[in-house]
Amino acid sequence: MSTMLVGPQRGDLTAVSTHPATILGKVVARQASRSGALWGLAFGVFIVTQTFAYTSQYKTQAARDGLARAYGTNLGLNALLGQAKALNNVAGWAEWRFIGILTILGSVWGLLTATRLLRGEEEAGRLDLFLVGQTTQRAAAIQAVAGLGVGLVAMFTAITAGTLIAGHLSSVGLTLGQCFALSLTLVAGPAMFLAVGALASQLANTRRRAAAVAGALFGVVYAIRMIADTNTSVHWLIWLSPLGWIEESRPLTGHKLLLLLLVLALTITTAVAACWLAQRHDVGAAIFAGSNASAAHVRLLGSPAGLAVRLVRSSVAGWLLAVAAFALLVGMTAESATTDESGSSGIEHALSRLGRHGSPVEDYLGLTMLIVAVIVALVAASQITAIRGEEADGHLEVLLVRPLRRTSWFAGRVALSIFVLVATGVVGGIGTWAGAATQHADISFGSLITAGLNVVPPSLLLFGLGALTHGLWPKATTTVVYGYLAWSFLIELAGGLIKMGHWLLDTSVFFHMAPAPAVSSNWSSAAVLTGLGIAGTVIGGLFFHHRDLQNL
């Protein structure tokens, strides 16, 4: 048998792209639009189901007026979602609720997506592959930003499908223009934070750092908007926050859509700055690259525990600072927020689901401590994913091939995490007290320390869930932890407004936490959360001990 091999695969250069210079943009566009469409779809489903729930639960005008009276001046919800103006009609309700919730989630999507697709790719060295082609760094950045724009359009399309369906429910009746205006407002936050993420990707040299920079900026503008919305005496602060511009645009009731032009201008400026800066650093490096070399600081490097402290200290310091600043601001404004006329009437209803409540200041702080609880839970999620990250990045095996027990390493990281969680909660309490003390508010140090400790058990439960996942199915740790946190947060937000089955509310970890200092802490519930968290951690640790180490 004689074979003649003719190689069609060899030596035959086929043009695989008609425009090789735009290939990077296409790659980014494909990934961004997949993720944008997915999130947009989730947002659309949220819009449709929530609108349906509103119209079917609050059928009569009387019922809607009741709702507006109960929640319209609810300071906690105003703080979280922005000022509610007209909850007694579907347009006012939809605009407040959807812009409030989805701008937060969409902005987080934007900054995570931009930093992942820009800095993440550059950090992984994949950008080099494109840059050896026919592209300069600036052109590459322009393409990438354009790709992100495509992702935004995908999100807009999916959201618009949602607003159109919701708007055409017989009981709603929004015009086509109103649906589009709402959709446009809903993607304003994501657009701005895509651009912020792109800029942060040029400033910081790792994806984590870039996301942290963008996240910190989001935290600042969100906090400013929150303070402005809870305190009429400083309501002008809202103009300092782009999230405030989005809130004030009120596309369905106020028609100040022109404010979105401001957002657009800021977005474009930021994106242009990102593209301009891209040319001003080496590929793989960043504008603020940090130093490449340094003198050895070995004080903490004598043991794995010391190493753990060294690895987490800067991110923990960031969290503590953020919580302290937030708590201080909240404490300082608590008195004026609750003596304000509109505030005191609404606060009566703010904690209606809890029955008993304390002084207006205590009620207000109960709701703000709920936000501290969410932050502490975020810290818990970041701690357990950092523990998994050590293994995934292959760092852990460098330690574990030495005379070090796996369980001791794990126990050390758990102990450090628990310490950090308690510290974050306590800092939240002390910060609030210190802020309130400057205004001579009548609230004791002890009750706020207690309130600070009170927010820790939910985070312990979340940590335990993460540790259990880490033991059984390590690759799913991040997804499970952040997924459950997002779920709990959404249920908590939605539970404040739409009547939900108790079993559904029960699935949110925050629902099991009494909002101290508004009410006294529910220690038996806290003990159950803590116990479950510890059990999850111990069982997860045992499974971790017996399984294979798994790198990414």
Next chain:
Amino acid sequence: MAVPAIRTEGLTKRYGTSTALCELDLELDPGEVVGYLGPNGAGKTTTIRLLLGLSRPTAGRAEIFGFDCQRQTVAAHRRLTYVPAEANLWPSLTGEETLHLLGRVQGRVDLGYREELVARFDLDLTKKVSVYSKGNRQKVLLIAALMSRPDLLVLDEPTGGLDPLMEQAFRLSVREAREHGQTVFLSSHLLSEVEVLCDRVAILRGGRLAEIATLAQLRHLSALSVEATFGGVPPDLSRVPGVVRAVADGCDVHLQLQGSIAPLIEALAGTDLRGLLSREASLEDLFLAYYGPSQVLDQDAPPAVVAAGKSDLP
């Protein structure tokens, strides 16, 4: 009799339905330098991760100096150090800080030797790991492993990122380790490296131990490598007794011979033979012989040779 440095009994690892390592029985005496060879995916890394207690075996057991690798890991790890194929280190630490940490966790460091190694491998310790190349990260882990002067060095393809100069420094360090009576278990794909460093070679194939022997014994098993050149199309020599592998390349035939050369000389009589070259088999020849001519033809030979070879071997 001394306790073996490494001993495995029926060591087996399955991932789902695929078997990465199958009933491995291996014994290394203290002071031996043993090469661990095998093509990609043969199960070398799997073996090493089981020895280190990073993975759990499906069946069988392993011991390091008599300590069970799964239950007495800390005692076993006091006696060994390890260099992985991929050097993953904390990017925020400098080289100096990393060495300090790893020395502390290991619990013992020969500081004088450490300085010598840093100079030998020409490593700038003030730089952060994040700006090190792959080779430099590999050097950090090599220095960390060698500076503790462990009784056993477990090395998994440790020279992947090193340039030829550093490869020499590495070989020098392994020889020094041998002179100190340290045991070395060296997984490698660099046959020349194994050839010059190792007393014994273990060859792994598809998760099974195909052979473990000294280089001399292996050479005896496969005595000669022969290259015959013909005036025209070469005859089929694959059926000649003693020939274990025959690859045709135009007018040349490369032969791997086991046992006596006489039958081959007989078979060549009367052919259009133009030249004959024979030499002692290199480890590469041995290695290729273990992985069979069919595999070699499929994977390594360019298509043209396959065509020529096939047309001539009915």
